[in-house]
Amino acid sequence: MEHMTLASQLLQYIITGVTIGSIYAMVAIGFNIIYNVTEAINFAQGEFVMLGGLVMVFFRVTLKLPVLFSLPLTISVVMAVGILLDRIAIRPIRKPTVLSMVIATIGASFFIRGAAMFIWGKNPFDLPPFSGRNPITFLGAAIQPQSLWVLGFLVAVVIVLTIFFDRTIMGKALRACAVNPSASSLVGINVKYMILISFALSAAIGAIGGIVITPISLMEYDRGAMLAVKGFSACAVGGIGNFPGAVLGGILIGLIESLGAGLISSGYKDVFALLALLLILFVKPSGLLGSAEVSKIRKF
Amino acid sequence: MKTRPSIGKGIASLIAAAVTVTLMLSPVVSAHAAQAYKVGAVFSVTGRASFLGDPEKKTALLLQEEINKKGGINGHPLKLIIYDDKGDSTQCVIAVRKLINRDKVCAIIGPSLSGLSLSVIPVVQKSKIPNVSCAASYKIVTKNPKTGEQWKWVFKTPQSDSMAVEAIYTHMKKHGISRIAITSVNTGYGASGRSELLRLAPRYGMTIVADEKYGPKDTDMTAQLTKIKGMSPQAIVNWSIGPTQVVVVRNWKELGMTNIKMYQSHGFGSRKNIKLAAGAAEGIYCPLGACNIAEILPANHPQKQVTMAYVKAYTEKYNEPVSSFGGHAWDALSLVVKALKAVGPDKAKIRDYLENIRGFVGQHGVFNFSPKDHNGLSKEAFRMVVVKKGDWALAD
């Protein structure tokens, strides 16, 4: 094989960046769903991704179920964990403040991580990819088929969520809660129930992220924290609470990391992404697509 | 008037605190077997370096069980006190102080990480207690790199990273490779391998064309490898551990870079990794100690018997393949036990005895300690191995 041309190198960086970025975007979307209803950041969001991957390993590899069954099974198991998280950790808080909810999710994330270590041990696990491991060559760059799946699932998640929020009563109720919880409860929306739904929904999206990324990156019990941090950054870049912003932010962070690692320095690649985050926040404090109004939040 | 009840309350809460503390502490004091030889161990069982500490703890427990089943050491049962430092330096030093002051052990094995091992040197030197580390860096035992003076109370069982690097470079030189690229994980493990690779490169005439890094939890290393592909070196040396070392191999295969030879560190030495790489590991070279390749060692190899016994016992008990790291704990604990058998639980005597052990057949080599060498291994302790048909094969 000869020297790789700069053009195909660039293409390769972009493909890699978009793939990783899609996962960050999924985590960020999960953050947003819960944030919009509760105004708290759910630190256990990364654990949903981890659980998605490991539960899928259980159904797909240990029980050898076909993808068609194991996929919905995994998503429902992780959704159940999301519901439990709300029931056990969030709802019982007396006089919840944003900060106490955040700390509660941190406590829960410790518990989930510890439990995952107990169940699966400390070793990484692999999932067979959805459609083979033979890379597709495109203009000198190699594309893993799984990358296309990752992108496809992100698109699917975005479409389904858009329909959900625009066309269904429940989706509209969730949006109402995001705008004004007390007014929503006055018009008969059960805000506590909506919080529950938001946890279930973002757990499901986290699980999908874990399911599609595990064939690429493997999965082990303590991967969640790193993904949460990346998703958190993606969220802030795009504007907290803003769904197109989450997708944009995630892909942007992925691209900066990959291009930074390839073209400048791999040791400092995370620094580039984070500097971009700081720069965006300092120039436009509400994120790229966020409105100033959303950034007003309750007292801690 | 107002002050008095407050002070009373303060004292009351002080007493309450003292009682709680006492209650919390009582389990420590009660566990006290008669005449047992107490050996302390500090491993990173959980946390960021659990890939080291987990097999180390399992191995140490296995060995303790075996020894006590055979009647202990000269009739004294062996009592192992293991603390988990979670890969955190503060907790590591606290654990070592605890082992010395509270548990009154006669020797300490561990810690698992090189950095943490450096952090406990001042403590063990001051307390005059023998410490056999399970971490790799030569700095752990070398007090003065210029004179080669060793820390009086510190020993270590793993081969130094420099030995692994020398084994790799020797193999490369034999096969006419001189243009190489490095990828490493930015943790202590990767950083110390990387610095040895850079340090020894000129001696073996290696040109390093790329020196790339990634994080321990990164999901993909395609960007780093793409950059390397553009440089077209003859070989890549990857120094990492955990999921990243497998992901690198997969990315290497996916990018169609198999004509660039891939060398891994000894951290790759578990069959789990070959399996996780899902066929991509074919043709990967790495330097391994005897215990990783016990099955394919020739029958007359001095370590054949010892390693086969360990591999069999470990896989039977824990139902998972051995890695490089459990063997380090086996060597460390076995050396201490050998010393205890010979001189009893006297710290100074154990140290003196350890320093003069020669020809000890362990999992990772035959140890010959001396006052000038507290590691006791030579670079022959590593053998170059290649992945063939999903298993290790000796490389030529």
Next chain:
Amino acid sequence: MIVFDNKKVKQWMNKDFSHLTGFGLCIFLLPLLGKWIPMLANYMDVMVYVGIYSIITMALCLLTGYAGQISLGHASFFGIGAYVSGVMTTRYGVNPWPCLMLGVAASATVALLIGGPSLKLKGHYLAMATMAFCIIITIIFNETATYTGGPDGLAFIPGISIMGHAVDSEVKYYYLVWSVVFLVLLFCLNIIRSRVGRALRSIHGSELAASAIGVNVARYKIYVFVFSAVLTSVAGSLYAHYLNFINPASFDLLVSIKFLIMIILGGMHSLWGAIFGAALVTLLSYEWLQYFEEAEVMVYGVIVLVIVIFLPHGLVSIPKRLKSIRAR
């Protein structure tokens, strides 16, 4: 906003005074009691860390509990203090005390630079900006290996001495650290009772209202941010000289989160809560939870949850809760 009733102020003073004497007595007597109760002597080592973390949590109490600003970047100031002390003493042989001051200067400068633009951000955005800062600093510690030793850490940092007397035992260091804690506590209590303290609380209540009554919100926020960074840096230097070893992992984002957990569990609106929180988290993770071995993380998570759920105002609110239960 607050009407000053002379009698009330006096009551406050008395309460503080008695608490302080009780507290001072406790920390003074603890090592002495160790002579009769050997278990307490075993706790000296961990108590040093409790002291070091208490300095940080008190600083955070002012920043988060009083001024309402969340920082996920304080592990970095902890690290900057520790690394300035560590690098200057080991590589250049400078005396530890000037290094400590140098660390303070460095942290204050960094805090000014990062705090200026960051503190304009609100709520989660501030948390995110400080988080980014924290991760960047950790990467810098990792990558500048020629000075910092990289991920393997910096070993053999010399101990500290006061006027020629080496502070070389755990008990001696205990007294050194807890004297600092005591001084910081006195100072912070004074700040809270002063104009500045009231200004901070008004910012927490509503920045708009605060600026309407003439509080220079931006300036106060920077002040308290820099002040907390300075205290954290001092704690970092003390940490480096006690442990004699530092590595980047001791100053990463998880450590920032740990500080946050400490103040929440202790009760973030009270300096006493800050100390209780530091003590609880440190003792749990360095001592008490060890018996759970690998289930430790799970148990820790449950404890954090239980306290957040049942004691939303932290450990300091226990007496109040008990009283209200008794009153029922």
